[in-house]
Amino acid sequence: MSLSQLPFSQSCENNKAPILAVLQQSFRTTRQVLEIGSGTGQHAVFFAAHLPHLTWCPSDQPRFIAPLEKRIALQGGDNIAPPVSLDVTAPWPLAQGEVDGIFSANTLHIMSEAMVTDFFRGVDRHLSETGSLCVYGPFNYNNQYTSDSNRQFDIWLKHRNIHSGIRDIEWIMDLANTAGLSLEADHAMPANNRLLHFSR
Numbered sequence: 001m002s003l004s005q006l007p008f009s010q011s012c013e014n015n016k017a018p019i020l021a022v023l024q025q026s027f028r029t030t031r032q033v034l035e036i037g038s039g040t041g042q043h044a045v046f047f048a049a050h051l052p053h054l055t056w057c058p059s060d061q062p063r064f065i066a067p068l069e070k071r072i073a074l075q076g077g078d079n080i081a082p083p084v085s086l087d088v089t090a091p092w093p094l095a096q097g098e099v100d101g102i103f104s105a106n107t108l109h110i111m112s113e114a115m116v117t118d119f120f121r122g123v124d125r126h127l128s129e130t131g132s133l134c135v136y137g138p139f140n141y142n143n144q145y146t147s148d149s150n151r152q153f154d155i156w157l158k159h160r161n162i163h164s165g166i167r168d169i170e171w172i173m174d175l176a177n178t179a180g181l182s183l184e185a186d187h188a189m190p191a192n193n194r195l196l197h198f199s200r
């Protein structure tokens, strides 16, 4: 399979540079980042190439692993690990406190609320005592959409899967606090997205 035949996301191409600008600060002393829900792997290969001081460890649900492996074989550098199968609802295939960074983009509004809760339980267990968590995507504030396009997107998400939906930042902060994390920064990003940086 050639590069042009692999799954491709235009939104990844559009958002990767603004996300990188934040990660260069948030992960500046981080050594090993686990990515949850790597999807096409475009973020993984780009961030690994531009954050050479750390190792990037992509993961996703089993059905995404084969194309992810292929993209990494074609485009990945030395500091990207082979992708691992990881569904947040099952035990994560890594040790307690094994990574000092966790990143996830555009996943919390796809997962059900129960899965988002599992996501933060896993973060609590596997992020080191000095680690950082960065999550990117759309969020609501006090149950309010931040734009009409996000409202439309939420309708589309729920039509596709009734358990999906844009999450309230207040609920995400509660889950993060229960996981021993506090909000370091809430970055405004293009296209009405946010990048939330939490640390222990």
Ligand SMILES: C[S@@+](CC[C@H](N)C(=O)[O-])C[C@H]1O[C@@H](n2cnc3c(N)ncnc32)[C@H](O)[C@@H]1O
Pocket: 009, 012, 036, 037, 038, 039, 040, 043, 060, 061, 064, 086, 087, 088, 089, 104, 105, 106, 107, 110, 111, 115
């Ligand atoms: C919209 S895609 C985002 C992919 C990529 N991060 C991006 O920004 O383009 C949502 C991702 O969440 C992942 N995902 C959904 N439910 C999951 C779960 N229970 N455990 C792990 N990943 C999950 C999907 O497999 C998919 O890769």
